[in-house]
Amino acid sequence: MGGNGKEKNHAAELSNHFSHLKIADAIENYEDSKYVIFGVPFDNTSSYRRGSRLAPNSIRIAYDNLESFEPNYGIDLTQCKISDLGDLSVYEDVSYVLSEVEDVTRIIFNDRKIPVMIGGEHSITVGALRNLKDVSMVIIDAHSDFRDSYFDNKYNHACVTRRALEILGPNKIISVGTRSTSLEEITSPDYKKVRFITANEVRESGISNVISEIKNSISDSVYFSIDMDGIDPAYAPGVGTPEPYGLSSVDVRSILTSISDKIIGFDINEMTPLYDNGNTSMLAAKLIQDFIASREKAILNKNIK
Template sequence: MQHFSYLKLPDALSDYKNARYVLFGVPFDNTSSYRRGSRLSPNYIRYAYNNLESFEINYKYNIPDAGICDLGDLPVYEDVEYVLSEVETVTRTIFNDKKVPIMLGGEHSITIGAVRNLRNVKMLIIDAHSDFRDSYMDNIYNHACVTRRCLDILGRDSIVSVGTRSTSLEEYESPEYRNVRFVSSEYVLENGIKSVLDELDEFIGDSRIYFSIDMDGIDPAYAPGVGTPEPYGLRDTDVRSIIRRFSKKSIGFDIVEMTPLYDNGNTSMLAAKMIQDFIASREK
């Protein structure tokens, strides 16, 4: 495996062999198109996590009991194709060892590396943007292309993205666009999260899923520190409801696109809390 940094999540008390959850950071933001800085976010999330109690009262569960190993962060690289290759290698090892990877970005392009290992699964994304460009800034692995690249891997009717409220005309007119199910934040507001959860349940069925959370899917009122903020987003409690409903079906999980330079502390804290929600709801 790669060499990692040494800062660890406070509740990550397990070694790799005995862990059920393996967390690592990917400090990469070289294709970011608006506000860079997401390469700094893995350690900001770890710092915020220090303020959380290890005992999660909402689940009556002690998080360290889950068996968490934190590998630290991959080294900083600038080439997106190399980074994706590294992520693919690390997550393949974790999947093969029957453990659940928890990946902290960095920008959303890193998700492609993890999904490359997967077949016959569905994907659940939280995101303000459709990220469906075939290429952006002359790069097919730009963070604005992640859903399109994951569609190439997983195939039609395998991806649902919730919170969408920013789509270019180019993306909308693509013949492939309807092969992904996009659920807008406006639709969630109008229909209520309980109804949307039932619709997501029907779409996912008995499939295992890869779960990817782009922090800009959440409204900037709750998560201001992101690279490409969009107004009128999902509530933090709506995202928690989605995590609770689908964590047990998740074989992998990532949190991406947090940009600490623009944060007031709320975004990193929310990201840290979502790690706890993911693990505790999976265990209970």
């Protein structure tokens, strides 16, 4: 609260962290918004193809070509109270970047808004999770990302699920699309504390059964993280560490939209426009639209009932 008894205005404080780039449909100022988009142009721990630091702008440009009205949900995105803070400054130290993300998302969560974070590499997710407890997490990812350390760095992007487990605790995380894991990771005694649903399992059991399992396992508050390499490179070629035989874009959309009303924080990361033909940027932009529009539709349906 401010000195005059009114809720403190955090817009000025947040503006010190960001550039002034905007995404289409983000027409609200921070104070009046419900969904707060921001970019984190960081890829310093990427282990194969760097360039995800360029993704936030590439996704914004792709988003400009989408219609604001989403017919699948009957939602006008311009009415969804979206703001875009722009991008955090570019830094090389992962610990500093995570502290920046932690500070920014703390303010957004405390203001009872929903952060929509655009990476950048997957390590940035840890910063947002530091503000959360008693929540579930759903991850879309080709990799288990369960190393305790990689290249002597516990905050490497290959360690994000391991760090998430330390923050949230056992049986709180579901990672979907796994098809790459090391012997070190899979033999860890903590590996089974995360539910890894492989891409093969999705194909064999069907997306409806996977969604049912997710719904039966999660709490009423969910943090949702999309590593774009969880999607098959046929749909998303522009990623840092592509893996064949992945999830379809429609399956990822189905998972996301089936639980969007429970999502209290969202990020999308590991998109590398240097290796893209434009499809991956457009898909990432569309998934942001799908998240917001489906969530608004679900909330509207609940209020009608």
